[in-house]
Amino acid sequence: xxxxxxxxxxxxxEKKQPVAFWCNPISxxxxxxxxxxNLGQGPxxxxxxxxxxxxxxxxxxxxxxxxxxxKGVDSTLKIQPAELGDSAVYLCASSxxxxxxxxxxxxxxxxxxxxxx
Amino acid sequence: xxxxxQTQPGMFVQEKEAVTLDCTYDTSxxxxxxxxxxxxxxxxxxxxxxxxxxxxxxxxxxxYSLNFQKARKSANLVISASQLGDSxxxxxxxxxxxxxxxxxxxxxxxxxVTL
Numbered sequence: 001x002x003x004x005x006x007x008x009x010x011x012x013x014e015k016k017q018p019v020a021f022w023c024n025p026i027s028x029x030x031x032x033x034x035x036x037x038n039l040g041q042g043p044x045x046x047x048x049x050x051x052x053x054x055x056x057x058x059x060x061x062x063x064x065x066x067x068x069x070x071k072g073v074d075s076t077l078k079i080q081p082a083e084l085g086d087s088a089v090y091l092c093a094s095s096x097x098x099x100x101x102x103x104x105x106x107x108x109x110x111x112x113x114x115x116x117x
Numbered sequence: 118x119x120x121x122x123q124t125q126p127g128m129f130v131q132e133k134e135a136v137t138l139d140c141t142y143d144t145s146x147x148x149x150x151x152x153x154x155x156x157x158x159x160x161x162x163x164x165x166x167x168x169x170x171x172x173x174x175x176x177x178x179x180x181y182s183l184n185f186q187k188a189r190k191s192a193n194l195v196i197s198a199s200q201l202g203d204s205x206x207x208x209x210x211x212x213x214x215x216x217x218x219x220x221x222x223x224x225x226x227x228x229x230v231t232l
Binding site for chain 2: 042093108
């Protein structure tokens with residue numbers, strides 16, 4: 001079974017430029033997560049989707065970050081415009097959440113390492 | 118608010134020896150889940166083991182076991198018979214059952230396995 005796929009793996013851009021990351025979750029997983037991981041830190045949740053619906057985007061900086069999961073499968077995370085402080089690893093994860101039980105294991109992709117110059 | 122603490126920024130262990138990575142947590146929710154993930158230099162977070170707060174027995178997965186002490190709010194990871202490929206960052210994480218569904222991570226422990 002294929003794991004979570006992310007692209008690109010690495011991205012270098014200049015500040016104020018836009019950037020987009022793509023994620024394809026594990027087949028059949030209805031819940032998709034985007035995490036931000038700064039150097040030397042654990043990942044922090046940016047947004048969580050259940051199917052097409054963003055059910056938790058409280059940590060997403062909405063002035064410059066946006067995300068979508070139009071058909072309830074793959075997802076795109078966008079930053080516009082990028083700032084120097086956005087340099088980090090952006091991780092996508094997915095899980096198969098059933099009913100109201102949310103301890104389903106999250107499986108992660110390899111991440112996109114963003115460098116903003 | 119839930120919080121995960123990993124007090125060991127780095128650990129060394131000799132090949133074939135066992136090692137314990139510490140994790141303590143803080144939550145007021147009686148229902149929660151605890152996870153350990155491994156992150157090698159390639160960057161992917163690899164799921165290792167899960168322990169539910171109501172599980173009576175400590176979780177085990179191959180060479181990984183979770184020493185769950187609920188009263189002390191600790192969930193230490195034990196790796197037996199360490200291998201060179203175990204060298205990586207290890208993260209402890211917690212999720213609260215219910216609508217929150219937010220996985221909170223600790224700051225990680227870097228494990229280095231030596232010959």
